[in-house]
Structures are given as C-alpha cells and as structure tokens.
Amino acid sequence: MGLFEIFMIGVGLSMDAFAASICKGLNMRRLSAKNMLIIGLFFGGFQALMPAVGWILGKQFEVYITSVDHWVAFALLAFIGGKMIYDVFHGDEDGCCNEKTDKLDMKEVLTLAVATSIDALAVGISFAFLQVEILKAVSVIGVITFVLSAVGVAVGNMFGAKHEKNATLAGGIILILIGLKILLEHTGIIG
Secondary structure, three states: OOHHHHHHHHHHHHHHHHHHHHHHHHOEOOOOHHHHHHHHHHHHHHHHHHHHHHHHHHHHHHHHHHHHHHHHHHHHHHHHHHHHHHHHHHOOOOOOOOOOEOOOOHHHHHHHHHHHHHHHHHHHHHHHHOOOOHHHHHHHHHHHHHHHHHHHHHHHHHHOHHHHHHHHHHHHHHHHHHHHHHHHHHOOOOO
16 A cells, blocks of 8 residues: 555545544634644544554454455445445534633543544554555554644634535545555456
C-alpha cells in the first residue's frame, strides 16, 4: 500500500473526528488556539494509536488469514465506510451542539477521541494483513487527523454545522473506494 492510499485512508478515518471537532467549535464562544491544539492532539493521537493496536492484534492472526486478507480489508473498510454513510442519513437529528462555552470538558474530549477512532482499530487489523509499514501509516493518519480536527474546530466556530454531514459522507465513500481498490488489486482485476 502506497503513501497515497495511506493518505486517503487517513482523510477518510479523520472525517468522524473532523465532524466532532466542528461540533466542539460550534460550542465555543471564542475560537482558541489552545482548544484547537488540545482537540487536535487528542483526536490525532487516538487516531494514530488505534491502528497501531489493530496492527498488533492483526499480526497475531496473520498466519490464519493471509489467503483472504484482501477480503478482510475490503469488508472492514466497506463496513466502516457504510456505517459512516448510514449515520449521515439516519443519525441523531439533534446534532452535537450544546450550550456555548469557552471551557473544554476533557472527559468529553477523551470520549469523543476514543469513539471517533474505533474504526481506525479495524483499519489497523487490515494493515497487518496488507504488510503496511505501520509507523509510516500511523504517523500519516495521526498528522492528518490532528490538522483536520484543529481546522474543524475553527470551521465549526466560524461557519456552523452545515458541513458536518458532508464531511462524514465523503469519509465513508473514500473508505469504501479504498477497500474496493484493495480487493480489485489482490484479485488481479486491476494492476
């Protein structure tokens, strides 16, 4: 798997964190560089940690799954992407916006960081089967998520929630397309 595919997976995975960051920005009275940094670090950190954990778990089962690894990767990415798309059309209509404040609830930020990175755990499992250089992959995913999460706080604070669903939809589509590309490459349909 090349850098471009890893970059696109990072973008796709970061869309949940981006959407959550928009919500956090919506809840802020004033935009704060400190809050942008904290949210970016939490979301980027967990988005980098989870694929590493998944990769470690996947390596434990690699010997049993090597012959179907491309199907596993496709299924995991399609499931995650499909769930993101489903959530866009069937998710909570009330959104994420609460009353405005300038103080971050660190327990809430931690919970959001973990919740938005669970899908990255499954991607990490597929990385083990695809022989991905894990340090490069988690670094790219973490940095992308950090940047997009910090930007999401600013976007939410300035523009509101109108882009939240579009970001999640785009992320879901990207993950499904990457899973399909992996499947088609490993079955020999495309080179």
